[in-house]
Amino acid sequence: MKKVIKRGFATLGIALMLGMQLSTAVFAEGLETNATLRGVPLVFEGNCSYQTQIENIGWQDWKSKMSISGTSEKGLRLEGIRIKISDIENLGVSYQTHVQNLGWQDWVDNGEMSGTEGDGLRLEGVRIKLDGSEAWKYDIYYQVHVENVGWMDWVKNGELAGTEGKSYRLEGIKIVVLPKGSVPPVNTGSVKNVILMISDGCGSNELLATNYYTTGEAEAQVYEQFPVELHMSTYSHNEIGMGDDLASVYDPKTIWNNFETLKNLPTDSAAAATAMSTGTKTYNAALGKDENGLDLVNICEDFEAQNKATGVITSVEFSHATPAGFVAHNASRQKYSEIANEMIRDSQTDVIMGAGNPMYDNNGEIRTEIEDKNYNYVGGKETWESLVAGQLGNDADNDGIIENWNLIQTKDAFESLTTGETPERVIGVPEVYETLQYNREGDVKADPYVVSPNENVPTLDVMTKGALNVLDNQENGFFLMVEGGAIDWAGHGNAGGRLVEEEVDFNNSVNAVCEWVEKNSSWSETMVIVTGDHETGYLTGTAGVYDEVINNGKGNMPTMAWNSGDHTNQLIPLFAKGPGSELLLYAANGSDPVKGSYIDNTEIVLAIRNLLK
Incomplete structure (x- = not known):
């Protein structure tokens, strides 16, 4: 499959540089070559x-x-x-x-x-x-x-x-x-745990650039060896009230005719998270609501209905679009305080972790003056003070007893959570405001790690280990969403160095998950999905040409061109391993001449729901 993708990049790059449209023969070659995926026939195309x-x-x-x-x-x-x-x-x-x-x-x-x-x-x-x-x-x-x-x-x-x-x-x-010859479906009820890992804003080139910088090799991540490897479409229904949603729908027959097409009306993270968590497309900015503003059932609620634990963690504010899209229901992602209060006061979630600490700035330094707006990401001053006092919670497991949140903030507290006994519910808000690292001071365009990182915050993999140590107390199993949220911020800022930093942090968290599966669970009871929610920045190797970033060797930034400061509708990578992961293959009835087989983001939750009892 890799050879097909690279040949597609090269063919497409030549065509675009010459101002040509792709020929029918190129499409036919791509479709025919992608007839199988790692030896497994593709899904029935009717x-x-x-x-x-x-x-x-x-x-x-x-x-x-x-x-x-x-x-x-x-x-x-x-x-x-x-x-x-x-x-x-x-x-x-x-x-x-x-x-x-x-x-x-x-x-x-x-x-x-x-x-x-x-x-x-x-x-x-x-x-x-x-x-x-x-x-x-x-x-x-x-x-x-x-x-x-x-x-x-x-x-x-x-x-x-x-x-x-x-x-x-x-x-x-x-x-x-x-x-004929496909792997049969896995029986319903065969999965115990599902871990969905979202590299927000990451497309194929973002992953490739990180691999080149860190190893000098194209395929360096453990998840790139997962048995299921596909791509995924991410389009939304755009802003509410727009008359024509079809302008953003991914159409492989027309998408490659013009380099600018992938910029048309891309999804935002709220609509993408809602699609992945509920199986329903919605308008940009909506969280857990359909196009008509009605609440949708998300995958966390599905797991909670079966007495399973749930958690969401991120490297940005926990009330930001992606984690919120798996827990909350709100017409606008911008209503952070409302969203945070629903997550904290109303949901049955067992673990919430992410930035937004009102007491600290983006450098992890304690504020000398705290304004009301600084409490926005955590639900307001009253909610925050109740969390600090350990006096806020709800009946999360329907046993008639209030389960209060246990708030952790310090780096040491996050590290301590990775081993030993844990509280029943944990909300972790590191000592930093908007992001763990991305928004710290210094030259945002510098090479990776030139600007010293915040030292008082945990890494995403430490947060992941702590969340797993809490959630695995539930013998019925759990669902966990892990987001590398600031990869998207780096794409918006066209900041290649910080993109690599954030993607490395995310990749380390995937490694932590795989180690946990092999040590504390098994690949026969835990499914892991690694993907993004959309691409950000339209990253290529050559300006105006859809090609790959260019390898300049380990420790050197690859040659890369940013073609946008916004999201795009290009297909993004998806990898999966564990019981029922082949269901994603069955759903992959899309075929793209450059990327190969793909599913839609609404079909992730369809596969997961088919594995629940």
Whole structure:
């Protein structure tokens, strides 16, 4: 895959320098070369969709890609089902259902109803198979949720899912079509922990530049060897009220015709975090809300509903867009005090860590005068003083007892948290204002580490180790989001040296996570996803040309050109390892001539939710 990407960069660079459009042949070569990913066939490139009739509710919306149709744990029976295949000629789907008191129904196909509608008779079993001359190329997998049993194992190609003659009703179903030879889906409930690591603002060139500076090699990170390696689209629905959202949608057929296109109406971090945490696109600035301003359920709330622990940590303010997007619900990311109070006072989150300390400035020096605005990132003066006093919390685990936050601030306290016994809930606010390091004084354009770092704050990997030590007290498992937030700030500032500093800090935190998995958990129960939320700065090797940054050897800054001070809509890297990580492969039905296979940012949470009970 790496060779394909590099050839794509070179071809595209030549085309843009000559003012040419990419030819059809170049697109065809890229698509054909990317037919497999590390030996695993790509996802079925058609669309398999399905809908169910639920008792007393009626027909549900059409679902696809292993989304649940029906319900689970709600005691509502399925009464009918429709399934259809599109986008691939000579391929269809046939299915039959076992109906209460009636037995097996005749086979039907391509969108016809099987079962009943309005007769009050439950579905008890289902068989599904592909037909047509192209059926030999694919497997259709399906999994059902059975009354009092839960999710059963995945079956395929006409096998029975559910029961026959045992009077158990079906309550939900998931379906996916995969190319022959693909890894089968992992059973629901197979994941214990999920750790999502977001390098805010990091695209392919930001990662490459850091690797070149630190090692002189293109692939230097442990996560670059993860078994799943893809790219991800990040576009949003732009600012609320805009009439045409399509201007920002990533379209590989047109995106490479003009170097400027990737600058069109990019996402912001709030919309990107909301997409990743809820599975729903929204407008820029929205946190946990859809385009109509309605609250969305985020992945932390999904984990909390299953009595799992949750946490968010970042190298910037904890009420900033990315961590807030996994916890809070607010129409505007700018309402920091409101957001902080929801995170602290209302959420069930167990660990929150990030900057925003009102008592210190960006150099980690204590303030001589504190204004009301300095408390903004932590929810106001009253909230902060209550945290300091250890008198603020809520009933986070629904046991009828208030669980107060334990506030830590000093570097020593963060380091102490990495080992030994821990409090039940921890909020960590280091002794610095906006960022751990990026906003410190000195030449922001200097090479890495020329400007002495703040010495009184923890590194992101120390914060990560401490968060893991708290969260793993929950035997049911946990979800943790770790953000390298100031990589984005470096992109906005076109500050290559501080970009490298921030990306190194993030990479160290990934290493800490992988070490924790191998020492305290296992890759069979913990899934780790490493990605970004968007690219910032439009970093390339040559101004006005989409090519790679140029390696000048270890310890030397690579040759690099910033083409923007804002976000872009280019595809960004994604890496994954652990149980169910192949679900991201199944979702990767996008194919780009330069980047290869890609998913959309809304599909991360879809994969994770398919692994929960």
